[in-house]
Amino acid sequence: MQRCAIRVRGAVQGVGFRPFVYRVALELGLSGWVLNDAEGVAIEAQGTAAQLQDFALRLRRDAPPRARVDALEQQPCPVHIGADGFAIHPSRGGAVKTGVVPDTATCDDCLAELFDPADRRHRYAFINCTQCGPRYTITRALPYDRAQTSMAAFAQCPRCLAEYRDPLHRRFHAEPNACPDCGPALRLVDAHGRPLPGDPLFATLALLRGGAIVAIKGLGGYHLACDAQQPAAVATLRQRKQREEKPFAVMAADLPSALHWVQADAQAQALLAGPERPVLLLPQQPGVGARLPGVAPGLTQLGMMLPCTPIQHLLFHEAAGIHNVKTADHSCPAPSLLLVMTSANPGGEPIVCADDDALERLRDIADALLLHDREIVARCDDSVLRIAAGGAPQFVRRARGWTPRAIQLPRAGPPVLATGAWLKNTVCVTRDDQAFLSPHVGDLDNVATCAALEEAVEHLCRVLDVQPRAVAHDLHPDFFSTRFAAAYAQQHGLRCHAVQHHHAHIAAIAAEHGVREPLLGLALDGVGLGDDGAAWGGELLRVDGGACQRLGHLRPLALPGGEVAAREPWRLAAAVLHALGRGDEIEARWPERPAAAPVAQMLQHGLRCPPSSSLGRCFDAAAALLGVREVQAFEGQAPMLLEALVHDAPAPAIGLVELGSSGQLDPLPLLARLADEPDAARGATLFHAELVDGLARWAAQAAESTGLRAVALGGGCFLNARLSAGLVAALQARGLQALQARQAPPNDGGIALGQAWVALCREGD
Ligand SMILES: [Zn+2]
Numbered sequence: 085m086q087r088c089a090i091r092v093r094g095a096v097q098g099v100g101f102r103p104f105v106y107r108v109a110l111e112l113g114l115s116g117w118v119l120n121d122a123e124g125v126a127i128e129a130q131g132t133a134a135q136l137q138d139f140a141l142r143l144r145r146d147a148p149p150r151a152r153v154d155a156l157e158q159q160p161c162p163v164h165i166g167a168d169g170f171a172i173h174p175s176r177g178g179a180v181k182t183g184v185v186p187d188t189a190t191c192d193d194c195l196a197e198l199f200d201p202a203d204r205r206h207r208y209a210f211i212n213c214t215q216c217g218p219r220y221t222i223t224r225a226l227p228y229d230r231a232q233t234s235m236a237a238f239a240q241c242p243r244c245l246a247e248y249r250d251p252l253h254r255r256f257h258a259e260p261n262a263c264p265d266c267g268p269a270l271r272l273v274d275a276h277g278r279p280l281p282g283d284p285l286f287a288t289l290a291l292l293r294g295g296a297i298v299a300i301k302g303l304g305g306y307h308l309a310c311d312a313q314q315p316a317a318v319a320t321l322r323q324r325k326q327r328e329e330k331p332f333a334v335m336a337a338d339l340p341s342a343l344h345w346v347q348a349d350a351q352a353q354a355l356l357a358g359p360e361r362p363v364l365l366l367p368q369q370p371g372v373g374a375r376l377p378g379v380a381p382g383l384t385q386l387g388m389m390l391p392c393t394p395i396q397h398l399l400f401h402e403a404a405g406i407h408n409v410k411t412a413d414h415s416c417p418a419p420s421l422l423l424v425m426t427s428a429n430p431g432g433e434p435i436v437c438a439d440d441d442a443l444e445r446l447r448d449i450a451d452a453l454l455l456h457d458r459e460i461v462a463r464c465d466d467s468v469l470r471i472a473a474g475g476a477p478q479f480v481r482r483a484r485g486w487t488p489r490a491i492q493l494p495r496a497g498p499p500v501l502a503t504g505a506w507l508k509n510t511v512c513v514t515r516d517d518q519a520f521l522s523p524h525v526g527d528l529d530n531v532a533t534c535a536a537l538e539e540a541v542e543h544l545c546r547v548l549d550v551q552p553r554a555v556a557h558d559l560h561p562d563f564f565s566t567r568f569a570a571a572y573a574q575q576h577g578l579r580c581h582a583v584q585h586h587h588a589h590i591a592a593i594a595a596e597h598g599v600r601e602p603l604l605g606l607a608l609d610g611v612g613l614g615d616d617g618a619a620w621g622g623e624l625l626r627v628d629g630g631a632c633q634r635l636g637h638l639r640p641l642a643l644p645g646g647e648v649a650a651r652e653p654w655r656l657a658a659a660v661l662h663a664l665g666r667g668d669e670i671e672a673r674w675p676e677r678p679a680a681a682p683v684a685q686m687l688q689h690g691l692r693c694p695p696s697s698s699l700g701r702c703f704d705a706a707a708a709l710l711g712v713r714e715v716q717a718f719e720g721q722a723p724m725l726l727e728a729l730v731h732d733a734p735a736p737a738i739g740l741v742e743l744g745s746s747g748q749l750d751p752l753p754l755l756a757r758l759a760d761e762p763d764a765a766r767g768a769t770l771f772h773a774e775l776v777d778g779l780a781r782w783a784a785q786a787a788e789s790t791g792l793r794a795v796a797l798g799g800g801c802f803l804n805a806r807l808s809a810g811l812v813a814a815l816q817a818r819g820l821q822a823l824q825a826r827q828a829p830p831n832d833g834g835i836a837l838g839q840a841w842v843a844l845c846r847e848g849d
């Protein structure tokens with residue numbers, strides 16, 4: 085007989101780990117106990133050597149799906165004479181080291197109950213268990229138990245409580261456990277908040293089928309939903325949301341229904357149907373653009389998502405006429421219901437998550453609102469991913485399903501708060517050797533989003549139980565994130581680290597790949613303030629932790645009129661013509677633009693024409709020169725439309741992007757070619773192929789001169805699949821290692837991670 089103390093570290097709380105330990109111990113006939121504490125799960129187990137060996141093996145091998153065992157440490161301890169039975173002991177407090185886990189889509193066991201007429205939770209919209217349901221979005225503070233969540237408002241009925249207390253039940257310590265007798269309830273109201281009659285789900289479905297727009301409360305906020313197959317409904321949503329052309333995400337009933345609309349390989353299907361349930365950008369099936377007019381205008385991809393919450397499952401099941409999964413054919417006949425599901429974030433403000441706020445802010449958009457009384461404590465948008473080179477997923481936006489999952493850093497350091505940039509803001513907090521990114525906060529161009537940043541900082545620090553010791557921010561002095569960082573640092577007496585935008589992009593990739601050595605970085609994006617005060621965005625960098633050296637940059641283009649040029653690509657095209665000595669063509673080329681003549685004048689005299697080395701602006705120029713897009717309806721639209729035109733088989737590159745002296749890369753000869761190209765698709769193909777070729781030669785030259793072999797690819801331009809896939813292949817062909825953003829978005833949504841890592845490195849130096 086032996087006794088063993090076992091320490092389990094990792095994501096092991098709130099995922100059914102203790103009952104799992106209990107069941108295995110009972111099966112093996114061990115005695116002892118298990119409990120949650122500040123460091124994870126502690127176990128003492130007593131049995132024969134063979135039994136204990138078996139136990140340790142099964143703790144690793146058979147852990148519940150949502151658990152992640154990082155370490156399992158064993159130490160012999162004195163045998164208890166006459167020990168009998170195995171028990172789950174009450175949790176022990178202390179400093180919190182474990183985390184809240186992300187929200188998770190309804191599991192198969194719960195779905196089976198949801199559609200079983202004999203089950204007491206049949207059609208109950210708040211069914212969940214230890215393997216599924218809300219977590220991060222209902223948690224106010226740690227430790228994670230019901231009293232600290234928005235479920236504290238609902239006392240469990242005797243039957244729920246019995247499940248909650250039974251170690252062998254799959255709802256043992258499922259903190260949001262509830263049933264129709266004791267839990268939250270749905271209600272449907274009109275735009276004025278007046279209750280609508282009938283079953284809320286049936287009535288919602290009837291409204292959607294009638295072409296109405298319904299706001300539906302999700303896990304981390306409201307969606308605006310309408311029938312994607314009714315062009316009039318989609319057009320109304322666009323008009324009311326004042327979102328003229330930005331693509332909408334859609335939700336299909338299940339995988340077979342989704343494949344009716346998009347193409348997905350096995351890996352993409354697994355991601356679509358996985359527990360995180362992101363929006364996944366996938367190639368449309370042929371003809372879908374015409375069948376869903378107005379959903380993703382001009383684009384070849386579609387953002388697809390599968391149902392995540394019981395409410396969403398119920399809507400799709402009702403639509404398919406399935407009320408009982410045991411008797412019905414579960415596969416939905418195509419084409420079944422397809423819903424537009426877009427974040428309810430009117431005016432670019434944060435996603436609506438409170439009921440009173442929804443009634444106030446959505447009454448001019450939604451015809452009805454499907455509400456419930458389980459409060460959303462932490463706002464969390466849908467995550468958005470795309471499939472990158474080699475089939476691996478890449479974040480466009482990292483939020484629900486992943487927040488607050490840790491990103492492992494190469495080493496530990498003091499806790500750091502990083503406040504991100506301006507667009508697509510997120511914040512980041514580190515604890516020991518882990519980084520935690522907040523969910524998507526948004527563009528800091530309005531008061532509400534700025535307030536959401538403050539909330540995100542407060543909530544993240546609270547659920548991690550962290551007091552930051554240093555603050556990191558962007559170099560730009562006017563960003564709200566920078567001013568907030570300065571005020572926060574002053575208030576708490578902390579050091580502040582300003583981190584150059586593109587340094588942060590590359591550092592984010594170094595951090596998540598565990599790179600502590602110097603590396604090269606191609607930072608390609610729309611704009612970021614450079615060390616010299618100019619607008620950067622096409623940078624070749626050498627990054628060494630807290631230090632960064634600019635090895636080269638794209639030949640700058642003039643931005644006629646400054647910031648307005650980013651919204652009006654034709655101004656960039658005009659700047660290209662001017663740089664080519666063809667400024668006299670500007671007025672004739674855009675005769676319908678009143679600003680054409682002034683722009684030509686500005687370029688000629690160098691007035692209000694700040695230079696920018698941004699690759700994003702170069703894409704804008706290319707799109708406008710080819711007549712693809714002259715004015716953007718949303719950020720990144722022109723490059724997206726340009727990418728959608730690219731042929732699959734480009735001609736071999738002929739070196740139109742030139743490597744100049746002093747590390748400059750000159751795209752002007754390539755843009756000159758586009759200025760006279762009548763075929764937009766041919767031009768777009770040429771542009772991408774030549775750009776990839778030029779960038780690869782540029783990086784290879786730097787690798788040669790520095791002796792570095794790893795190249796990190798950071799910045800929003802890498803969301804362009806043609807650019808990133810092409811460049812990865814071209815770098816690998818030259819024997820270089822290409823590092824891509826995997827755990828955080830390559831765009832500004834991941835910049836806080838890089839800022840935090842730079843500050844952590846500087847703090848340690
Ligand atoms: Zn479940």
Ligand SMILES: [Zn+2]
Nearest residue numbers: 241244263266
């Ligand atoms: Zn109950």
